Amino acid sequence: MSGLKERLLELGLVLPDVAAALGSYVPAVRTSALVFTSGQLPLREGELLARGKVGDEVSGDVARECAQRCALNALAAAATVCDLDTVCRVVRVTGYVASAPSFTGQPAVVNGASDLLVELFGEAGLHAREAVGVAALPLDAPVEISLVLELAPTA
Numbered sequence: 001m002s003g004l005k006e007r008l009l010e011l012g013l014v015l016p017d018v019a020a021a022l023g024s025y026v027p028a029v030r031t032s033a034l035v036f037t038s039g040q041l042p043l044r045e046g047e048l049l050a051r052g053k054v055g056d057e058v059s060g061d062v063a064r065e066c067a068q069r070c071a072l073n074a075l076a077a078a079a080t081v082c083d084l085d086t087v088c089r090v091v092r093v094t095g096y097v098a099s100a101p102s103f104t105g106q107p108a109v110v111n112g113a114s115d116l117l118v119e120l121f122g123e124a125g126l127h128a129r130e131a132v133g134v135a136a137l138p139l140d141a142p143v144e145i146s147l148v149l150e151l152a153p154t155a
Helices: 003-010 061-076 106-125
Strands: 028-031 032-037 087-098 130-133 143-151
Touching: 003 106, 032 061, 061 087, 061 106, 061 143, 087 106, 106 130, 106 143
Parallel strands: 087 130
Antiparallel strands: 028 032, 032 143, 087 143
């Protein structure tokens, strides 16, 4: 069993199946030593964990859980183009939070993804990040996350 899969199991998590694309794109692209994932929604077995705006229909705690699920889905997407055990750095996390007009806690929501990546990859999981409040996301999802990962050089 791989190191990342073992770490996921220790946390009580499993890498999910890759979600079907909602448009004309692929889940992830690898170029040289970088992997870019498409934006991932908080889908579990094809169903959103929550719907609506954070700060209205969705609480910050539920949104944080959604961000964690998005990160898991992004790792599953990345696994379509690389061996996740070769990830040497999480370079960037971009998080979009469908926000009620007065909601300003986007960074705390996206921490759901960031904290998971640090738990999984240790210091290599520390990354640059954006946490952006938006009016709406696909399927009325409360959160969408994408990743940029760096892979170790191959011999």
